[in-house]
Amino acid sequence: MNLQDLWVRLGELYQASTVDRVTLVSSGVALATTPLAFAVLGRMKWFQARRGRSLQTPAFWSVVCSMLLIMGVPAIVLAILVKSEHFDKNRYEFDPNQPFSVADQGRQYEAWNLLDATYKLDEAVRAEQERLAKIRKELTDGVKKVDDAMLVLRESARGAPRVIAPLNGVLESLGSLRKAVAIDAPQQLVNLTAEPAAIASSSPGTAASAPAMATNVPPPAVAAPPAAAGLARPEIEAILASTPEPQKPLVQMLPLEDLPAGWELSKLPVKGAVKYVESFNADNLFEKMDGGAESYIQNGVKGMACCSYHPKGNPDGEVQLFVFEMGDPLKARGKFDAEKPDKANPVPIGEGAYVADGSVFVHANRYYTVASIAQNDPKLAEFSKYLATRVAGLQAKEKSSGPSSEDLFSLLPGEPKKSGTKYVAKDVFGYSFLSDVFLADYEVEDMTFQGFLRPYATAEEAIKIFDQYVETAKKDGAEIKVLENSKAEKMVLSSNIGLIDVVFVKGNAVGGANGASTEKPAEEFARKFAESLPAQVPLIGGSAEDRSTEKSADAEKEEP
Amino acid sequence: MSEKLTRTQQKNLERLGGVNPAEAPIPRRQFLTQVGGTAAVVGGAVGAGLLIKDNWGMEGVKPPPPQRLKDYSVLDRLNPSDPKLVVVRSAPIDSVGFASKDEELLAKEDQALRMILAALKEMGGIEKFITKGDVVVVKPNVAFDKNPDLGATTQPDTVSAVVKLCLKAGARKVIVADNPINNPESCFFKTKVGDAALRAGAEVMMPQESYFEQLYVGGDTIKNTWKMFYRPFRDATKVIGVSPVKDHNLCKATVTMKNWYGLLGNPRNQFHQDIHGIISDFALMMKPTFVIADGRRLLMKNGPTGGSLNDVKKSDAIVVGTDCTAVDSWCVSRLLEKPRHEIVYLDKVIARGWGSDWRPQWTKDDVWV
Numbered sequence: 001m002n003l004q005d006l007w008v009r010l011g012e013l014y015q016a017s018t019v020d021r022v023t024l025v026s027s028g029v030a031l032a033t034t035p036l037a038f039a040v041l042g043r044m045k046w047f048q049a050r051r052g053r054s055l056q057t058p059a060f061w062s063v064v065c066s067m068l069l070i071m072g073v074p075a076i077v078l079a080i081l082v083k084s085e086h087f088d089k090n091r092y093e094f095d096p097n098q099p100f101s102v103a104d105q106g107r108q109y110e111a112w113n114l115l116d117a118t119y120k121l122d123e124a125v126r127a128e129q130e131r132l133a134k135i136r137k138e139l140t141d142g143v144k145k146v147d148d149a150m151l152v153l154r155e156s157a158r159g160a161p162r163v164i165a166p167l168n169g170v171l172e173s174l175g176s177l178r179k180a181v182a183i184d185a186p187q188q189l190v191n192l193t194a195e196p197a198a199i200a201s202s203s204p205g206t207a208a209s210a211p212a213m214a215t216n217v218p219p220p221a222v223a224a225p226p227a228a229a230g231l232a233r234p235e236i237e238a239i240l241a242s243t244p245e246p247q248k249p250l251v252q253m254l255p256l257e258d259l260p261a262g263w264e265l266s267k268l269p270v271k272g273a274v275k276y277v278e279s280f281n282a283d284n285l286f287e288k289m290d291g292g293a294e295s296y297i298q299n300g301v302k303g304m305a306c307c308s309y310h311p312k313g314n315p316d317g318e319v320q321l322f323v324f325e326m327g328d329p330l331k332a333r334g335k336f337d338a339e340k341p342d343k344a345n346p347v348p349i350g351e352g353a354y355v356a357d358g359s360v361f362v363h364a365n366r367y368y369t370v371a372s373i374a375q376n377d378p379k380l381a382e383f384s385k386y387l388a389t390r391v392a393g394l395q396a397k398e399k400s401s402g403p404s405s406e407d408l409f410s411l412l413p414g415e416p417k418k419s420g421t422k423y424v425a426k427d428v429f430g431y432s433f434l435s436d437v438f439l440a441d442y443e444v445e446d447m448t449f450q451g452f453l454r455p456y457a458t459a460e461e462a463i464k465i466f467d468q469y470v471e472t473a474k475k476d477g478a479e480i481k482v483l484e485n486s487k488a489e490k491m492v493l494s495s496n497i498g499l500i501d502v503v504f505v506k507g508n509a510v511g512g513a514n515g516a517s518t519e520k521p522a523e524e525f526a527r528k529f530a531e532s533l534p535a536q537v538p539l540i541g542g543s544a545e546d547r548s549t550e551k552s553a554d555a556e557k558e559e560p
Numbered sequence: 561m562s563e564k565l566t567r568t569q570q571k572n573l574e575r576l577g578g579v580n581p582a583e584a585p586i587p588r589r590q591f592l593t594q595v596g597g598t599a600a601v602v603g604g605a606v607g608a609g610l611l612i613k614d615n616w617g618m619e620g621v622k623p624p625p626p627q628r629l630k631d632y633s634v635l636d637r638l639n640p641s642d643p644k645l646v647v648v649r650s651a652p653i654d655s656v657g658f659a660s661k662d663e664e665l666l667a668k669e670d671q672a673l674r675m676i677l678a679a680l681k682e683m684g685g686i687e688k689f690i691t692k693g694d695v696v697v698v699k700p701n702v703a704f705d706k707n708p709d710l711g712a713t714t715q716p717d718t719v720s721a722v723v724k725l726c727l728k729a730g731a732r733k734v735i736v737a738d739n740p741i742n743n744p745e746s747c748f749f750k751t752k753v754g755d756a757a758l759r760a761g762a763e764v765m766m767p768q769e770s771y772f773e774q775l776y777v778g779g780d781t782i783k784n785t786w787k788m789f790y791r792p793f794r795d796a797t798k799v800i801g802v803s804p805v806k807d808h809n810l811c812k813a814t815v816t817m818k819n820w821y822g823l824l825g826n827p828r829n830q831f832h833q834d835i836h837g838i839i840s841d842f843a844l845m846m847k848p849t850f851v852i853a854d855g856r857r858l859l860m861k862n863g864p865t866g867g868s869l870n871d872v873k874k875s876d877a878i879v880v881g882t883d884c885t886a887v888d889s890w891c892v893s894r895l896l897e898k899p900r901h902e903i904v905y906l907d908k909v910i911a912r913g914w915g916s917d918w919r920p921q922w923t924k925d926d927v928w929v
Contacts, residue, residue: 019612026608044590053569268705269745278742286829290703292865293807294832316661318707318750322867338863341870356870372867374707435787 013081023081038067078252133478140181144173144448150174227262228401229312230257231276239277242307247279248521250305250323253367253394255387258310263383266308266318279305299335300327300426309383317375319384323391324368324505330436330540333405334425336363350392351404355381360388364395380451405540412451416444416521429514433468442525443515449500449516451529455509455537459489466490466505485521493523502526511536577731614859624749626776626785632799633847635882637688645881645890645918646679647925652856652874665717665756671722674929676852678878680725682924689849690728690798696849697796698722698762699818701803702738702753704865706893711859711872713747714802715866716756718854718878722802723760737765737792738822779841780912781834801851801884805891807863807871810835812866812902815891817884817909818843818852840908843885845917853879853887855895888908890923 013020039046047063048055053164063484149169157163231239236256243251254277256265268275278288281303285293298391306322326332329351336352339361344354352362358381362369367393371384409421417439428434437454456462470492478496485491491504491512502522503512511529516522563572630669633769650671658664682684690696700714710714723734728772736757744766748754754764771791772826776784793799803819811818812830820842824831831838853878860870875895881887893900900906911916 022608031645265615268743269749286832288704289865290741290829291808291810291832292834292863293829301566316707320706339867341861341868354867359868361868362698372710374709374869375870456759 009082013085016085020081023077025080027074027081031078034067034074035073038063064295079090110126136181140302145179145183146174167299167506168356198420201519229261230255230259231265231384233257233497235276238262241278243277243292244281246281247305248344250276250303250325251279253391254305254307254321255390256307260383260386262312263309264468266310266315266465268308279303296324296326296335297336299331301325302327309387311379317377317380318373319387320370320372321378321387321391322370322372324370326366326368328540329363329366330361330405330423331425332366332368333423334436336361337422337424340422349389350383350396351406353388353392354387358384360384362388362392364392365398367391369395405438407538408453408455408540409440411533411537412438412440413525413532414455415528416442416525418442418451428454433465433472444521445524447517447521449522449525450514451512451525452514453509453511453533453537455539457508457539459508460506462505462510463489466503466510469503469510470494485527487527487532487533489532491526493519495519504530506530506533507535509533565852571851605889623697626774627788627790628776629793629846630796631847632796632849633687633882634798635847638684638882642684643682643922643924644695644883645879645886645925646682646927647877647879647894647923648927648929649876650675650878650929652876658708665752667719669721669724669756671929672715672718672854672856673725673741675878676718676721676725676880678927678929679878680850681928683850683880683882686725686729689738690726690729690731692732694731694797695795696726696731696734696798696800697792698726698734698736699799699801699819699822700736700738700753700755701814701822702744702747702751703740703822705740705743705750706865706867707844708751708753709857709869709872710866711804711806712855712864712866713751714753714804715854715857716752716853718751718802718856720756720760722800722852723757723762726798726800727761731798734762735761735765735792735796736762737789739767739789739825739858740822741826741828747748772833775839775845777845779829779837779844780908781837781841782845789823789825798849799846801848803844803851804857804859804893805853805855805879806866807861807896808897809863811839811905813888813892813896813898815853815884815888816881817849817888820846836905838907838915839905840912843909844912846884848884850880850882851884851887853881853891853895855879855891858895860896879916883915885909886918890918890925 010024013024015021042063045057050056063139078395078558098553100107103192127167147165154171157167179260201268213469239256240248241249256276259265260462263274268278280288282297282301285296285301285304288306289296293301302325304324306320309319309321311317311416324332324335326335332353340354341356344356347353347355347360349360350369352364353360353362355361355371358376359372359380362371371387371391373380405423413422419473424435424439426435426439427438428437433453437452439450442449442451454462455467456465470480473496474492478494478495478501481493481495483491483493483502485504488504488506491502494501494503498517500516500522501512501514502516502525503510503514505511505528509527511533513522513525513529516525582881583823600798626745645813653664653667653671658667664688677686680689683689700719702713704712706712718735723736734757736753737746738747740896745754748764758765767789768791771789772787773790774785777786778784779786799802801816801819803814803816806814808814808818818839820826821831821839824838830841855875858873858875859866859871860873866872875896879887879891879895881890888903889900889906892906906915906917910917
């Protein structure tokens with residue numbers, strides 16, 4: 001390396017970074033000024049030291065050696081600086097763990113070049129992708145604008161039959177363009193099979209504005225039906241396309257098209273998009289309902305879809321529709337019963353429904369549907385009933401096999417006076433071990449109590465729960481009396497703070513009377529109930545094996 | 561410092577009248593040169609250090625220290641003999657007879673204004689709570705996109721009344737803020753709280769990602785920090801909670817303390833398993849100026865979302881207090897008609913000494929307007 005190269009190298013270092021620059025300059029200044037400083041300080045007798053009673057100057061060479069030692073510090077810093085620029089690049093050359101050969105050096109050189117080329121290639125690809133994305137966005141925006149224009153044109157063309165055929169051709173050819181830019185929701189074509197009169201009358205404004213085209217059209221024979229309100233098919237397709245796969249069937253149940261005249265879907269005020277429908281799964285239902293989601297999760301909710309409606313011109317008169325898919329029909333019934341008020345007005349929709357202040361609550365199959373209104377308006381109440389009926393109609397088409405909840409409610413005795421039936425999913429009578437119970441209210445001589453039935457997968461499981469009940473009742477201070485009964489395996493009468501329970505186990509079921517105030521009617525009821533109950537009570541919501549497996553899986557989850 | 565000389569040296573010095581070179585004074589020029597040179601070197605080193613200092617080093621990547629909410633209460637300014645919990649009653653307004661919805665809203669707002677003003681008057685006057693130049697945060701419950709008539713959210717007329725009251729008392733700015741998880745725009749729109757607040761002159765602050773910060777709670781469930789909707793509280797000097805009174809399927813009742821749950825960032829649903837623990841932590845986290853429980857429309861069952869007018873009961877009370885625990889306890893037993901022992905989070909708060917149950921001696925529940 002000659003002096004010129006060194007100068008060039010130092011120039012490069014100076015321009016490399018601020019830290020390098022500062023280090024280089026300070027080292028250079030230190031190297032250059034140290035001899036000067038020593039000369040000046042020497043002249044000022046700085047180095048003189050006392051020897052006995054007088055000051056003496058040290059030997060010249062000792063001063064020079066000291067100066068060289070001091071100059072060594074910036075020199076070492078400068079060396080480290082120069083070395084640091086090249087160390088990384090050639091680090092493998094000095095790695096004793098690497099085989100070192102000319103071929104390896106060559107390979108490393110090639111690899112280095114290749115890597116460098118790859119970086120450059122990557123950068124070029126990224127730039128090209130950005131350019132293409134920009135073009136695609138412009139293209140998509142353009143096609144969307146054309147779409148909007150075509151929608152207006154299509155509506156106008158309804159009144160001009162001559163325009164329809166060529167327009168359809170244009171729409172068809174636009175289809176391939178839309179597909180090419182990945183806007184795959186199809187444009188709805190004009191219905192060529194419709195009667196020209198109906199086409200003309202569906203848009204009187206445009207028909208009047210195009211008299212020349214309509215002259216050949218015969219006069220309408222009958223008045224066309226009013227146009228149905230709601231979303232267009234492409235819009236529904238777009239909503240479905242953006243809905244997660246598991247919630248699609250729920251969204252399909254929502255009445256989004258062919259709504260009664262005078263009603264329309266409410267737009268959700270969301271920034272930057274028009275949104276009509278929301279859907280959630282069990283994991284994110286809390287986003288919509290916060291703490292309210294837990295009661296649905298306890299009933300095995302799988303998903304929910306919702307939307308809102310309002311009469312045209314009255315956005316305050318809102319009807320909100322929620323469709324929940326629960327774990328099974330029993331859970332849907334459980335949620336329905338849990339929310340049911342004492343004085344509900346039943347209506348014949350789905351498998352069970354009631355109206356409460358205009359809002360309609362329905363369970364059908366494994367679905368629980370709520371059509372809720374916030375104003376006491378008969379028009380809104382009528383529409384909520386319409387929505388619930390329409391949704392329940394779709395839900396009923398999905399037939400589930402096996403026994404229904406009604407089959408089990410029918411096993412509860414009809415006498416004495418039997419009123420409401422209810423399915424309770426959790427913590428029945430305050431017992432955490434008692435769940436999924438079928439209840440009915442009974443009334444006898446001014447006394448009320450509840451009859452209940454709980455089938456289990458096996459007789460052993462039923463006996464285990466029965467024993468657990470007896471044990472817990474004893475712990476709570478109840479007086480237990482064993483009753484002899486040939487129709488049931490075990491039967492006990494429990495009396496605590498004036499409340500009488502008679503509980504029995506027969507086959508795979510636990511049943512009895514709960515909350516009576518006198519012993520005799522409760523005991524008579526339980527005996528008759530045990531007699532009427534079949535030896536094997538069917539299970540709902542899967543086979544016995546499934547239920548057992550589910551239980552054991554739950555138990556495993558609970559284990560720490 | 562003089563150097564100790566041997567006796568011979570001392571004698572020689574005295575005899576010759578010489579000067580000990582070690583005791584010779586330093587010449588001024590030498591002193592200035594040495595001190596100046598040292599100062600220049602040290603200064604240069606410090607300057608160079610500052611010049612090359614990396615401000616974005618480890619110090620730059622460290623997370624910012626967690627925020628803590630201030631104590632917004634004004635208990636020290638209140639007269640000890642004044643009540644700390646006031647229940648104001650007024651006959652419910654019937655919707656029939658109004659020409660428009662706006663007219664009905666104005667009538668309800670006027671009623672709320674009079675009721676809250678009467679309550680604050682009993683507690684010492686509005687000037688004890690809001691002073692000139694205050695930045696007030698009003699926290700309503702806007703958790704769901706439901707019509708306010710369903711009772712699941714704070715009534716918009718109560719919010720607008722509070723906003724107007726604060727501005728009239730001299731507040732510089734009133735911020736109405738809540739953090740509904742799903743679609744805040746829709747929630748503020750459908751509950752009509754957003755519109756009512758804006759019309760009353762408040763700033764409506766909806767959640768954005770940058771508005772959340774780690775907030776130190778130090779409670780029993782949130783032992784350290786949690787992501788909270790902190791931005792509205794950054795410059796706040798007073799905080800007022802305005803909540804509905806409603807049933808809740810998990811914690812049994814939502815009144816003023818559960819209202820702060822709306823400030824939690826996600827994934828807040830994980831607290832549903834320890835709902836009483838997390839709500840009791842709010843008593844430690846938030847010391848509001850005062851809270852208002854709007855008991856004019858009660859969601860008696862199927863809370864927190866409701867869904868039917870059948871679940872809603874019209875009532876006549878607005879409860880104002882300085883302690884969330886006392887207000888909640890009163891509302892639960894007197895308005896929601898629930899057994900007090902069901903509300904476990906109140907017991908937890910009281911047991912930890914973070915709040916106190918209501919007491920007749922500092923409660924006034926017979927104010928009518």
